[in-house]
Amino acid sequence: MRTLYSLCGKAGESYSPHVWKVIMALHHKQLDFAIEPVDFSTIKGIEGGAFNSVPVLRDGDRVLGDSFDICEYLEEAYPDAPRLFEGDGGRRMARFFETYCLTMLHPPLSVIVAMDMYNVMSESDQAYFRAKREERFGVSLETLAERGDSEREVLTERLVPLRKTLEDQPWICGDKPLFPDYIVFGTLQWCWVVGARDLLDKDDPVQRWFSRCQDLFGAAARDGLAA
Template structure:
């Protein structure tokens, strides 16, 4: 069965950067499933698969289409129950929902303030216009105003990782002895920052850095296939 993952890129199709798409890349690796990745610029997403979704990731698995990284993970566990689970039960799903909420309310806003101008500069001109207009509207300020305290955000970021740091003092992954979808949620956010800005968001001798390096090495070091900015 052929599989296609539609993800997000800028001018360079070899540098897909969406945090949500990276969750799905590692989810497919976790399941041991082959797939072709097709990175798209913002302007091409609405036409993908006949307008199936306004956002990526989109996964085509044979005749089946599914979008949204969490929905894709749920689909993969249901469609391939004989392969390693992404959740290990209902408790794992509930944990992943909490981790997703923490990541999107704590990590993502900070990364936007750090990287929003870098993301803009990665895009083709047509996509830059869309990105500037949509993000200015969402942020309530210009991209440059949003990133005015970039250095302070970078300095403050390691403290935002303290819940993960404490968890990793007990176990090598959020999922325990091995990674689960909850790990891929946080990895996606940090991989996003790594690819678009190349900033160091970890503390000195940080267990979170060690965890992130382990995640980069998963599934044939797929995370390292895109180098830092």
Template sequence: MAIRLFELAGSNPDHLFSPYCWRTRFSLAHKGLDFESVPWRFTENDRLGFSGQNKVPVLVDGETVVHDSWTIATYLDLTYPQKTLKTEAAHLRFLNAWADTVLHPAIARMVVRDILDIIPENTRDYFRKSREAAFGMTLEQVVEGREDRRDAFRAVLNPLRIVLRAQPWLGGDAPDYADYIVAGSLMWPRSVSAFDIMPPNDLVTDWFKKTRALFDGMAEKALRP
């Protein structure tokens, strides 16, 4: 039975924009595992009832249901040990925690408003209300002045830049889950916004392009707004 991956999608079922789902997508491709993509939209909680919670990604592998991108990556390494993602490396957790708590808020402040335009109309009210409650301001206010905040975003990427001066991939000589964590994060703004947050002529930008080209250009060819 094929692996099924429940992924966050926009109005167009091929429009995939969740950083966490992209991490899983890269991981499955890394291992050469075929899977069926099951598009899921905000508020469709009933459809995830079988998994015991209400967030994607959810991976269904035969009788096994796994949720949470980190847990899925470690599950894949245990179950399909070929082409390891190196999730057993204790040091990887720090990068994951940094991406979730430092990189994601910085990205959100640049593009969160644009998500409204790509999701189904009947989910926009939910999205706006829940996110505005979290930010304590309107989505328009959150992204206001983003042109002026590009330099600050560039600085957020500093630690990545330093690593990429020393080695071609975050995983060292070859890509591993470290690369998919950050590339997954960066697929989010790329997928939801025409506003380009990546610094020009930059090591991180070059590495991101190289990562999108992996797996026959899977991420490079992904739908954009």
């Protein structure tokens, strides 16, 4: 059984966008795994203290961090399982979507869901998260949350390329989901899990695509669970 270390909330929900990329990739590759929940204070104890962030995957004797590196490993280690990439071009496309999410979607979402994230965390994680976020933004979490409406407008604009793409095809890569879908899905699933479930109109092509992603491997993703 593979072990995937994940930040989890009080109810056991996985809320890291990067962990969700790996969760979806493992399901796609039809590989069994178990979630090992951690919080901010215990990340440094994962696998003997070799990692500072999640996800971390143990697969037999192999232990890897970084979501993209993990998924590249899964593709190479399990070549007979369904493919995550379609050749080198697919890998490069995935890198583009990784950059798109990190630079265009994560910044507004980090503001929009700041209080939602705080509310699902354990008490010890709340103290850590508040200190780090307030240091980063220079305001209280409560003040940061007041910027949410303006950041929603930014998000809407930054989703336009994705929205236009999904008007004409069911998945980012065409007629079937591949790793670029899971990269973007992880970003929006992070928000869904912590309670921000009204970011998109129900008729938005991105929302319809997101719902299809949630239904790919069973309904557990709708509750923020891995299995």
